[in-house]
Amino acid sequence: MFLQVKGVGKAFDNDFEVFSDLDLSIQENQFVSLLGPSGCGKSTLLSMVAGLESVTEGTIELDQQQITKAGPDRGMVFQQPSLFPWLNVKENVMFPLKKKKGAEELAEHFLKMVHLSRFQESYTHELSGGMQQRVAIARALAMDPKVLLMDEPFGALDEQTRHILHEELMKIWQETQKTILFVTHSIQEAIKLSDRVVVMGTRPGRIIADFNIDLPRPRQRDDEEVIALEKKVMNLLEGEINKVLKEELSHESV
Numbered sequence: 001m002f003l004q005v006k007g008v009g010k011a012f013d014n015d016f017e018v019f020s021d022l023d024l025s026i027q028e029n030q031f032v033s034l035l036g037p038s039g040c041g042k043s044t045l046l047s048m049v050a051g052l053e054s055v056t057e058g059t060i061e062l063d064q065q066q067i068t069k070a071g072p073d074r075g076m077v078f079q080q081p082s083l084f085p086w087l088n089v090k091e092n093v094m095f096p097l098k099k100k101k102g103a104e105e106l107a108e109h110f111l112k113m114v115h116l117s118r119f120q121e122s123y124t125h126e127l128s129g130g131m132q133q134r135v136a137i138a139r140a141l142a143m144d145p146k147v148l149l150m151d152e153p154f155g156a157l158d159e160q161t162r163h164i165l166h167e168e169l170m171k172i173w174q175e176t177q178k179t180i181l182f183v184t185h186s187i188q189e190a191i192k193l194s195d196r197v198v199v200m201g202t203r204p205g206r207i208i209a210d211f212n213i214d215l216p217r218p219r220q221r222d223d224e225e226v227i228a229l230e231k232k233v234m235n236l237l238e239g240e241i242n243k244v245l246k247e248e249l250s251h252e253s254v
């Protein structure tokens with residue numbers, strides 16, 4: 001298996017165990033979304049795959065190499081694009097490439113892919129939120145990672161921009177054949193984009209469902225099969241979200 005999470009657990013210093021004994025296998029080129037109630041550990045899992053967080057138990061392997069720290073084989077895109085405001089668009093994309101030969105051509109290639117060739121010399125304050133996120137995607141792709149890790153990348157964008165970026169991301173994914181692990185709160189987004197939707201539950205954090213989505217793309221929101229799947233996932237998630245809310249309320253009333 002290309003990306004393999006085996007018996008993985010995570011406890012933070014305060015002894016709080018987010019999840020334990022988690023297993024997840026992802027094939028090369030697959031687009032997998034992680035859905036789950038707030039606090040179930042989606043971002044923590046993504047950070048562990050990125051090597052930004054340590055593993056408390058178990059192992060994570062990418063292409064048969066155990067992950068122990070961050071590396072260029074994993075590209076990360078966050079909700080906030082975190083670009084350098086003192087660098088222009090092209091320089092931002094070139095930044096992680098350091099002095100790599102052909103860095104400028106690579107940056108130009110990926111900026112073309114996200115339709116930002118015209119804005120190469122612009123600075124971040126001159127760009128919309130959607131454009132900034134496209135720069136962040138180009139920057140992650142320019143490293144030619146084996147896997148693209150995306151943590152709610154479109155969560156802060158308006159509906160229309162999100163829709164456009166969904167289409168762009170689908171094209172990029174088909175063109176680059178990257179393996180993508182994508183965290184989102186949106187059931188619609190997960191079903192629209194993914195080959196698989198993995199649903200996590202909480203207290204304790206765990207995987208409660210794994211849906212294979214074998215529907216042709218582009219997927220339309222009013223498609224009957226899409227609607228039926230959305231309902232199924234929604235029912236599962238509602239149960240988990242209610243559990244969290246009940247627990248939080250019971251703590252408050254103590």
Ligand SMILES: Nc1ncnc2c1ncn2[C@@H]1O[C@H](COP(=O)(O)OP(=O)(O)OP(=O)(O)O)[C@@H](O)[C@H]1O
Binds near residue numbers: 016018037044045
């Ligand atoms: N650095 C940290 N130190 C201590 N606890 C942490 C740390 N990072 C995350 N946590 C805790 O781990 C749990 C899982 O957090 P995480 O951000 O992974 O959840 P999530 O499912 O991504 O949530 P959301 O959907 O709200 O982003 C939460 O209870 C959070 O408070």
